[in-house]
Amino acid sequence: MSRQAQSQHESSEAGADQRSPVALLGTFIAARGLKHSRQRDVIVETFFEIGGHVPVEALVARVHERDRRISVATVYRTMKLLAECGLALPRQFGDGQTRYEPATAGAHHHDHLICTGCGAIVEFENEDIEDLQLRVARSHGFEVESHKLELYGRCAACRARGEGRS
């Protein structure tokens, strides 16, 4: 909605900020004097392949499909690195486990709809709500730095499936 189209052709092949995540990470790593490794590649590729809001546990499982010997610790360390690089966003929903969501270059802040039936997570963005948030905060003397909004409910599919809730 508020994302203005910058140029039309860049989407054709690569686009300045459309380099592969692995490549982007490479840049960050180089800039920080860190090192490159095979397991990081695997983890990062797998993470962006999944694309969604991945619990670390699930990511580990997927990574192990490619290389059984990559350790959980390395996955955690790599995800933390990705988060520091701004390539992944850690999310804390109520269930005690950290999920990571890919942070694509031009992406805006958004919030989440979470289906209590099937666990589906849908992203949305709403400027009106954000405006109201700022206003409410200001009326309490707060200056908002960030926020978290999660709506829990049943998605269309789940409602269709079991009309009279379980």
Place this chain on the structure above:
Amino acid sequence: MSRQAQSQHESSEAGADQRSPVALLGTFIAARGLKHSRQRDVIVETFFEIGGHVPVEALVARVHERDRRISVATVYRTMKLLAECGLALPRQFGDGQTRYEPATAGAHHHDHLICTGCGAIVEFENEDIEDLQLRVARSHGFEVESHKLELYGRCAACRARGEGRS
């Protein structure tokens, strides 16, 4: 909401839903065939004395000021019981620990402003935001069951204290 006033005179002296939390818990306990105990009284009294959004750890500390021998397990069990009774609401902010907030009888749903400077937690309620939430959800085929909205920022006091953020 679904609790209808059963008798009328009980409200005369104490107020139907204004009875002390310990007394209210007593009623629930009796109704469920559970038992009363000294440590529950201490925990519940302490909890409502604090009144805010208490991390369990802090509650335990306070409880221990009164009786060192009450165990952590009992505090957790009691808070879970209070939550089931509807007298306390468990809250999960992002910091990995559960906080409980007293649920007074007529209280509405509300959301939270959390100061990233001093940790202060302010409650607010905003119908417009809630309306918009419902609308957004519906536009995605969701039927909202509950939601969580947290605004993180700096409160007036903290901003006054250190204008140029640390």
Place this chain on the structure above:
DNA sequence: ATCCATGCAAACGCTTTGCACCAGG
């Protein structure tokens, strides 16, 4: 007498960390 509640400590799930070894620059 009967259950429930308690305390203790062990177990838990998720995440982090210490350490010795391995590997990229």
Place this chain on the structure above:
DNA sequence: CCTGGTGCAAAGCGTTTGCATGGAT
């Protein structure tokens, strides 16, 4: 080579649970 990365296992943290004991009804 030197520094950072890895695997493993242990530790950490908040929370829960099994079990024997103690207390309320």
